[in-house]
Amino acid sequence: MIAIQFPTNSIELSINLSDEQFFQLCQHNRDYQFERTASGELIIMPPTGSETSRRNADLTSQLRVWNRETKLGVVFDSSGGFKLPNGADRSPDASWVKKERWDALTPEQKESFAPLCPDFVVELRSRTDSLKKLQEKMQEYIDNGAKLGWLIDRQNRRVEIYRPGQDVEIIENPATLSGEDVLPGFVLNLEEIM
Numbered sequence: 632m633i634a635i636q637f638p639t640n641s642i643e644l645s646i647n648l649s650d651e652q653f654f655q656l657c658q659h660n661r662d663y664q665f666e667r668t669a670s671g672e673l674i675i676m677p678p679t680g681s682e683t684s685r686r687n688a689d690l691t692s693q694l695r696v697w698n699r700e701t702k703l704g705v706v707f708d709s710s711g712g713f714k715l716p717n718g719a720d721r722s723p724d725a726s727w728v729k730k731e732r733w734d735a736l737t738p739e740q741k742e743s744f745a746p747l748c749p750d751f752v753v754e755l756r757s758r759t760d761s762l763k764k765l766q767e768k769m770q771e772y773i774d775n776g777a778k779l780g781w782l783i784d785r786q787n788r789r790v791e792i793y794r795p796g797q798d799v800e801i802i803e804n805p806a807t808l809s810g811e812d813v814l815p816g817f818v819l820n821l822e823e824i825m
Contacts, residue, residue, distance in 0.1 A: 651743075669717040669771075683757040686785075689823045690753060691725045697810075697817040698727065704750070705733045712744035715775040720744055721768065723752040727814065748775040751813050755824070756784045769793045779813040785825055 687709060695706045707726045714720055726749035733741075740746055752772045754765050762784065769780050773793045780793035790808060792800040802808075804825070810817030 669715070669719040671718075683755065686824045687724050687755050690755060690783075690819065693819055694725055694727060694753075694814075694817070697814065701816065702730070703815075704729045707749070713749060714744045714746045715748050715771070717771070717775055719771065719775075721772070723749065723772070724755045725753040727751040748772060748777050750776075750778045751810070752777050752780045754780075754782050756782065756786065758786070762787075766791070766799075769799075779811060781808060781819075783821070783824060788825060790821075 691706065691708045698704060698706045704727050707723075707728070709722055709724045711726065712720055712722045713726070728745070728747065728749050732747060732750070733745075736745055736747070749772070752769070754769060756762065756765055765782055769782050769791065770793065772780050773795055777793070778795065782791040782793070784791065788804045790802045790805055792802065792808075794800075805821055807821060808819040810819070
């Protein structure tokens with residue numbers, strides 16, 4: 632059984648989707664963003680508002696510029712999906728995968744939801760996002776192999792930094808964030824994002 636979660640309520644439908652069927656559902660309904668939890672719960676998210684989209688574009692473009700210079704990996708925006716090791720299908724707002732890991736995938740794997748967890752993930756909280764659900768999602772990324780994750784919480788003007796084997800670090804109203812040793816030399820300017 633798949634539980635379908637809408638922003639304001641949830642209903643349960645008896646639907647079993649294969650990975651290919653889930654991928655096709657996403658392809659045929661591009662006005663929505665779909666994710667699937669490890670337990671098979673289908674999450675349907677409407678498009679973000681223009682302001683959140685603008686901020687997310689700034690975030691992704693800064694990451695892309697750094698990566699273009701370093702050529703250390705591959706950058707993804709919020710429309711890119713990943714099949715995590717725990718079975719969940721997730722689409723971070725921005726993410727990055729080391730070049731060696733990406734190059735090890737087959738062309739078919741690259742065309743669908745890549746069967747891996749990104750090395751770096753970012754979630755940008757919009758006005759309608761549940762902080763608790765985003766925190767759970769961030770922990771899921773770390774539990775599935777992400778090396779660094781940022782939860783940018785504009786409403787509370789803070790950033791939660793997730794790292795494997797460490798407590799979450801909370802930074803109040805930062806001006807910049809460092810990519811640390813995961814993204815060497817990358818510094819995200821938060822002026823247009825927060």
